[in-house]
Amino acid sequence: MWQETHPQLWSKFQVWEWLQQTFDVHQLDATCIPFQNFDIDGGQLCTMSLQDFTRAAGSMGQILYHSLTELKWNGHCGNELFSPVDIKTEIDELPCMLHPFKEDSCFYDCTNTDLLDIKAPYQASMGQSTSNPVTQDPRGTHLWEFIRDILLNPERNPDLIKWEDRTEGIFRFLKSEAVAQLWGKKKNNSSMTYEKLSRAMRYYYKREILERVDGRRLVYKFGRNARGWRESDK
């Protein structure tokens, strides 16, 4: 468990878990998380200054910075000190960094589904000079994580994928090709299709990241090795 190790020793995934956890504690929408700017391991994370955090995550950087500092010194985070309301307010003051979407030529008419483009404005503001550890073009998440993150943001992401059974982790693709296009966009592969995406999904059965749900088309279920999708994980 990431709470048990010093941040310095965290893997990229543990950094990711910490990010998710921190935001969950404050009941913030997961689309607010600039995951792309934190595709780094604990070592790199610990070298980030408050300024670096601010660059990478806007005003949320402060929250993250505090949380990390607590962990460094106390071995646990003092998130309780912040009230969700305070944070919320802080976040709301953020310009529309979180929503700078343009209606470009996304296939399949998937308006406003570009959670992937969140990084664009950040990169712009991160600019040139930095010697900070924030990666420029991170390629962090795996397919199942990508799917999960879409699922975790129903309000920002229209009917691409939807929960069939939230507690069981069962979900269904509503716009399979649109999801494939989005995935392709993330991987910089414009020829991605659901056909190919689903092959990758089927490989997850063996690894128990997904469980089979038979008889129902476009329906999948998270398996024991998929993390971070449960409500109780919050």
Next chain:
DNA sequence: ACAATCTTTCCTGTTT
């Protein structure tokens, strides 16, 4: 450079 992972691509066959 290497090897382990995780896809991506392609394909043939089956099912809904």
Next chain:
DNA sequence: GAAACAGGAAAGATTG
């Protein structure tokens, strides 16, 4: 017949 589902094979990409 059109989409999905199933996996095998092999190539490609990333990362430790």
